[in-house]
Amino acid sequence: MTFPPAREKLQRRAGGTLVIAGLGPGHVNLITPEVSTALAAATDVIGYIPYVARIAPRPGLTLHASDNRVEIDRAQHALQLASEGCQVVVVSSGDPGVFAMASAVFEAVEAGAPEWRNLDIRVLPGITAMLAAAARCGAPLGHDFCAINLSDNLKPWSLIEKRLRLAVEADFAMGFYNPRSNARPEGFGRALTLLKQICRDQRPIIFARAVSTEAEVIKILPLQDAQPDMADMRTVVLLGSSTTRLIERAGPPLVYTPRSVSL
Amino acid sequence: MTFPPAREKLQRRAGGTLVIAGLGPGHVNLITPEVSTALAAATDVIGYIPYVARIAPRPGLTLHASDNRVEIDRAQHALQLASEGCQVVVVSSGDPGVFAMASAVFEAVEAGAPEWRNLDIRVLPGITAMLAAAARCGAPLGHDFCAINLSDNLKPWSLIEKRLRLAVEADFAMGFYNPRSNARPEGFGRALTLLKQICRDQRPIIFARAVSTEAEVIKILPLQDAQPDMADMRTVVLLGSSTTRLIERAGPPLVYTPRSVSL
Numbered sequence: 001m002t003f004p005p006a007r008e009k010l011q012r013r014a015g016g017t018l019v020i021a022g023l024g025p026g027h028v029n030l031i032t033p034e035v036s037t038a039l040a041a042a043t044d045v046i047g048y049i050p051y052v053a054r055i056a057p058r059p060g061l062t063l064h065a066s067d068n069r070v071e072i073d074r075a076q077h078a079l080q081l082a083s084e085g086c087q088v089v090v091v092s093s094g095d096p097g098v099f100a101m102a103s104a105v106f107e108a109v110e111a112g113a114p115e116w117r118n119l120d121i122r123v124l125p126g127i128t129a130m131l132a133a134a135a136r137c138g139a140p141l142g143h144d145f146c147a148i149n150l151s152d153n154l155k156p157w158s159l160i161e162k163r164l165r166l167a168v169e170a171d172f173a174m175g176f177y178n179p180r181s182n183a184r185p186e187g188f189g190r191a192l193t194l195l196k197q198i199c200r201d202q203r204p205i206i207f208a209r210a211v212s213t214e215a216e217v218i219k220i221l222p223l224q225d226a227q228p229d230m231a232d233m234r235t236v237v238l239l240g241s242s243t244t245r246l247i248e249r250a251g252p253p254l255v256y257t258p259r260s261v262s263l
Numbered sequence: 264m265t266f267p268p269a270r271e272k273l274q275r276r277a278g279g280t281l282v283i284a285g286l287g288p289g290h291v292n293l294i295t296p297e298v299s300t301a302l303a304a305a306t307d308v309i310g311y312i313p314y315v316a317r318i319a320p321r322p323g324l325t326l327h328a329s330d331n332r333v334e335i336d337r338a339q340h341a342l343q344l345a346s347e348g349c350q351v352v353v354v355s356s357g358d359p360g361v362f363a364m365a366s367a368v369f370e371a372v373e374a375g376a377p378e379w380r381n382l383d384i385r386v387l388p389g390i391t392a393m394l395a396a397a398a399r400c401g402a403p404l405g406h407d408f409c410a411i412n413l414s415d416n417l418k419p420w421s422l423i424e425k426r427l428r429l430a431v432e433a434d435f436a437m438g439f440y441n442p443r444s445n446a447r448p449e450g451f452g453r454a455l456t457l458l459k460q461i462c463r464d465q466r467p468i469i470f471a472r473a474v475s476t477e478a479e480v481i482k483i484l485p486l487q488d489a490q491p492d493m494a495d496m497r498t499v500v501l502l503g504s505s506t507t508r509l510i511e512r513a514g515p516p517l518v519y520t521p522r523s524v525s526l
Contacts, residue, residue, distance in 0.1 A: 029300070032390065034292040071522075097397045099522075103405030106519035110510050117512035123398035125390045127295065134360045135386035142366030144426060146409035146435060155524040163407060166433040170426045172409060247373050249380035256369035259334075259362075261418040 016082035018119055020102045022095040022126020023054055027212035030127045038089055038124060046078045047091035047101070055091065069153075071101060075108035079116045095128035099149045099177045129236040130175030133208030136218055138247075138254040140206060140238050143261065145173040150191055151184060160187075161194060168198045173257050174239040179231040189228035195239065196224055204246055204255050206238040207231055220246075220255055279345035281382055283365045285358040285389020286317055290475035293390045301352050301387060309341045310354035310364070318354065332416075334364060338371035342379045358391035362412045362440045392499040393438030396471030399481055401510070401517040403469060403501050406524065408436040413454055414447060423450075424457060431461050436520050437502040442494040452491035458502065459487055467509055467518050469501040470494055483509075483518055 024030035092100035287293035355363035465485035
């Protein structure tokens, strides 16, 4: 989507910048003022189609939306535009440093043109899905926790299983990103089966879909009742530690992990 | 600090609420609009002294600042005020669900008066220190990672050591909260000694102090060169995984953990 680049020449002369910004989980009230300011100054916004769709078009701003799984192409495009003098913002949902675009940009920097290293590159944090989901149901990540990307697109499945086993042994609460997609329908079922076997208890598991949007759905249930089709690409999954507790009340329960552990 | 409660009676009639809000790491531009809106509607703000000091006084707002380590007292006070009809905001720095006030409030709910369970309680997420620090130096948490509170005030030191060993075995990047305080000067040195022994490499470690404030200092160095006195109560420490990389350039290096792992 291109608008008349009225301010373009002036801005390109001023020296390019590359901002990698987190838009949070969905609601505009969860976007930090720092990110809003960067977006207001951008000449070019680059990202995955549904994230770029969250940016309001305006004169002088070019929106570059691209499909999933082309992160390195997208990162190179952003670096190229910044090196030409554009004010570029790469948008991610959530936090750009958590299973999002920041690492892809730095991979492209390291492998790319030497002058890219000295570009003005800044990462602006955002509210990551795991923490937005946790807040919606209490404080399930209130003690030590870990975050694991369940996609085996970029790592072997055996490593995911190893990390799940060790995370249970460490008794971390856990946040799982990318639990399930159309291209990977089987992995999450294997992960759930493994977790049910090694945890052997009814600790709470939370399926948080599209948190903070109109499509938000939060399900809280005992781990042993969880089913693979409860997750999709828009779901983040949280699993309690052995100490995580449920407070029953009118309406959805509160889930929290106490701050204390005594052995 | 109390101001004339001009609007107090009206607001107390409307039904009490308890919001547990994250103020982010320090800079006002990292506070979400959602949190700002909640603060603007509050009759009472409760929290640890330096966090309450970040809230601007105004007529109709009572600020309740309390000392460290009285989290349960503070939580009970907040619940009591909300049950009396006040619009209460408990403030934490960072994200309230990450080693902050949310779990303390839910502990107090579970142990407290039955009617507290049915109060209108909401947690509003914030930018947690670990992710703010990561953004300032690249994307060190760009792959699977864990967050560990290094304080042994509320858990045995042996559990901290066990988690550090398992986290290294899982090859997580790591974020360490509360690494060191005047009351616990020794623990962080023991943690560093252990990590140096089991990692046996020069992966980057990051000491990020007072991120986003005027006192911000970020140190990036090889793990084996880290010293205990590089951390204090205002420092969050990030440790790379075995795959974390450094991109040298003019100025501070970029640190990132690649998205891919091949075995």
